[in-house]
Amino acid sequence: MRLVPDDLNINFISHKWISLSASSAVILLGVIAYFLMGGFNYGVDFRGGSVVQIQFTKTHDLAEIRQVLAGGNLGTFDLQNFGDPAENEFLIALPEIEETVKEETPANRVRNLLTAAYPDVNIRRVESVGPRVGDELKTAAFEAILFSVFAILIYVWLRFQWRFSVGTVLALVHDILIVLAAFVVTQKEITLAVVAAVLTVAGYSVNDTIVIFDRVRENQRKFQKKNSLEIFNSSLNETLSRTILTAGTTLVVLVAIFFLGGDIIHDFAFALLLGITVGTYSSIYIAAPLSYLLQQRFPPRSK
Secondary structure, three states: OOOOOOOOOOOHHHHHHHHHHHHHHHHHHHHHHHHHOOOOEEOHHHHOEEEEEEEEOOOOOHHHHHHHHHOOOOOOOEEEEOOOHHHOEEEEEEOOOOHHHOOOOHHHHHHHHHHHHOOOEEEEEEEEEOHHHHHHHHHHHHHHHHHHHHHHHHHHHHHOOHHHHHHHHHHHHHHHHHHHHHHHHHOOEEOHHHHHHHHHHHHHHHHHHHHHHHHHHHHHHHOOOOOHHHHHHHHHHHHHHHHHHHHHHHHHHHHHHHHHOOHHHHHHHHHHHHHHHHHHHHHHHHHHHHHHHHHHHOOOOOO
């Protein structure tokens, strides 16, 4: 099945400076937002603390519940609706446990406060992560992303050539940075699920890029008299139908998960939805143009 005509001839590479400049501007805005907004909004997985999920059989006002909790000396806490408002569920995020109050943890204090004020409350879930464990998870998440990028760099280098490898990795870093920039701007929580989504985006983006580079390599062997610009553009046009179909079918599923999957996987779906959209764009407008520029600057030796 083809969505584009066989004789399509879009000059993708001619837009290289526009796409590279636009992407650089978005990443720069993300860096500025990072410092202006105080960095990432880490979830309990990384910052340490407790999360308590509660449900009432009757309807209660959010401000009223907040007032009850405020009288419990819990420090800075966050209270928000969770899931369908009709289910009367709420999520309470508490700061990390201090050494001096371990006898009564914040989660236990919340339980005592709410059961005393609301006989109809049901404690659905309690999750606690110590600050040391949170730091270890943060380090492990960073190492996982770094290792995946390095492994992809080596793989593409061995399978193709270093020019393609550099273009692939820079496009991959571009995708990750834009996803993280979106989380900074929206102040969505960075959790282990989001890290898993970022790693998934890395794999998806590389797969898309490798399909294009495989066609470039094939066309370089088939049409040795054509210059690099013609080879790259024709390869991008030939794989465009496949790129659109693959991205389109994936995004349909992700849109459904994003809107219908519930709050538990909302941020995970958001990261995937944005990452795969950006990854599809970067395989055409970042990875290919960068590899083309590297081939122009460092032409391969003639065999």
